[in-house]
Amino acid sequence: MTPNIVPLQESHFVGLHRVLDVVAREKRYFTLLQAPLLEECCERYRSILTNDQCLFVAELDGEVVGWCDILPVRGDTRTHVGLLGMGMLASARHRGIGRQLMQAAIGKAWLKGLSRIELTVRVDNSNAKALYESMGFQTEGFHRRANQVDGDYFDTVSMALLR
Numbered sequence: 001m002t003p004n005i006v007p008l009q010e011s012h013f014v015g016l017h018r019v020l021d022v023v024a025r026e027k028r029y030f031t032l033l034q035a036p037l038l039e040e041c042c043e044r045y046r047s048i049l050t051n052d053q054c055l056f057v058a059e060l061d062g063e064v065v066g067w068c069d070i071l072p073v074r075g076d077t078r079t080h081v082g083l084l085g086m087g088m089l090a091s092a093r094h095r096g097i098g099r100q101l102m103q104a105a106i107g108k109a110w111l112k113g114l115s116r117i118e119l120t121v122r123v124d125n126s127n128a129k130a131l132y133e134s135m136g137f138q139t140e141g142f143h144r145r146a147n148q149v150d151g152d153y154f155d156t157v158s159m160a161l162l163r
Helices: 010-024 038-050 097-111 126-134
Strands: 004-007 054-060 063-072 081-088 116-122 138-149 152-162
Touching: 004 097, 010 038, 010 054, 010 063, 010 081, 054 097, 063 097, 081 097, 097 126, 116 126, 116 138, 126 152
Parallel strands: 081 116
Antiparallel strands: 004 054, 054 063, 063 081, 116 152, 138 152
């Protein structure tokens, strides 16, 4: 079945929160280990809609299964920079959906005037790192013991895509 890749809409809020929570609880991909409260997420999602920022969701059979966002970073000297985040339910991985989400988000980010997109990824997440590299992201830095989960440390790499 073909995914539907669409910009964020208010009807996605609950499903997007669910995906965030499920993926966070895997303890492998995010700095969060569970999603913030639904109300907090909805407030953030409304701000993304109001400011016409880059967040696309993937739907299968009408259900949200993943997302990719590129949100602005803070700082007067960094208005040209966006931070990429994404998550996908395990059942939707390895189907090309992440690539489609990234293509949509990156396209909008360039249209919004960004010229640099940054991300960090754990070194043990080789599938994500390979996807980012295939999309043109280049490794810029290595961060030892950047994350700690259940007493175990994990290194991360910083990557960026320049327009």
